[in-house]
Amino acid sequence: MTAIRVEDLRKSYGDFAAVKGISFEVADGEIFALLGRNGAGKTTTIELLAGFQQPDGGTCRVLGLDPARDRAAVRRRTGIMLQEAGFFQDLTVAQTVDTWRDFTAAPRPRDEALELAGLLPKAATRVRQLSGGEKRRLDLALALLGRPDVLFLDEPTTGMDPEARRNTWDVVRELAGQGTTILLTTHYLDEAQRLAASMAIMDAGEIVASGGMAETLAARSGRVAFRLPPGTSPADLPLPVTLEGETAVCRAADPDLAAQTLLSWAAERGLRLAGLEVRTATLEDLFLDMSGSHR
């Protein structure tokens, strides 16, 4: 089953085309990461999926429903953590959750929602006294209240401390394990790499790369970097490298094998490869390649 289906979706604000005909699908119970720089069109995409805006062209379906036409029906089955939204500053955390429970059919008990978001100790605190990260957690608690089938998380961990971030990741994984479909945007590429099974990278309103996280990364070359030993030139090395300042960088499908080749070459000549660094492709490499080369 497909929980979210987007086809040739378009949205412009005046002359500015925010989303230029994107397509992707998110399967039931999958965690999908939508990545991109600021202004790439991620938030507009979420707002279209949540029915806050009408698309100019193309279609999107959430749980088979058109969010622009059946907004209330879609919202009853979805939870949204908006990137930017206000609270009633004078209500306490508990009162805020109680108020939102009033708006929700069959809501979670208040303490369960606060526990999930790690906010139980702050129940009696007024919203205006919460830190930025705590407000994100309250946002998460509200998004989870209705036990949604689909959860939209727009920059969910921005402003959270490392512990809160890990706690949020656990919650997201647990929900996905229970069958919740999750679409998240994030600036933290390690977050996307840890959580998401699939991803799409957006740049200037278009999708420039997409696919399963593991396969996409496996298809990318890894990287071996080291300081070029004194008195040697790149032409002396057994493998092709590029120079980034003092550092020689070798890109290879199998970076471990490349490192072994380079090390035995150095050992034979009594040289040291100082600052040696071996790593497989990360989402960050892919992201920088994609969103940079596209310009």
Place this chain on the structure above:
Amino acid sequence: MSYAATYRLGTRLFWRDRAMLFASVITPVGLSVGLPTLMRHVTADGVTAATQLSQGTTSILLSITAFMNVAVALTARRDQLVLKRLRATGLTDGQILTGQIASTATQTMILIAVCTVAVRLLADVPFPANPLVFAGAVVAGSVVLATLGVAYTAVIPRTELAAAATMPVFLLAAIATGVMGPIRDVLPAWVGSTLDLLPTSAVVHAIRTGEVALPALNLAVWAVVGVVAIRLWFRWEPRRS
């Protein structure tokens, strides 16, 4: 269920905002009770003058507690992106605004009732001769003014300007119903006739004369104006620019 939820929310927030309570409760109630009480004790024909004035002060409560309060509160919630968050729930747009309008109108009706009893005790102003017409006018007037207050947020560019932007409405409503003393008498006749078209004037006219048809028509027209304006121009988020 959801209408009741947004109604409760509106009511809770109304009584919780201390700074706002001064503007939307203390001030209009003070004027609506204080002015007739003063009039009762300083003029020769005190009771008649106080009664006339008390009927007029209904326009103050309508223009401040219903109109201004909802316009200021909703502008602030729009600009703080609280309305956007409310729309992220399963609530429909209609439920969010209808619950708010009903809540604001109820607080206004309660305050008008309180003032009616207060001026009876403090200024010997008799209870309304026709309680049914009085009640009908107050209920309809409160709902219409709250609806117009919601619609009015469309012309308020940002929160800091909200209270100032509603002042002219309060002043016109008060002048039209004679609360500002004889200002109205020195204005050209056509200005007076125009001011009589205000919904607040219609409510006060119904209370003073017991007439039903014309005030009802006036309020019905204003209700349609309010609802159509909301549908066309109400903004849920601040302008992006």
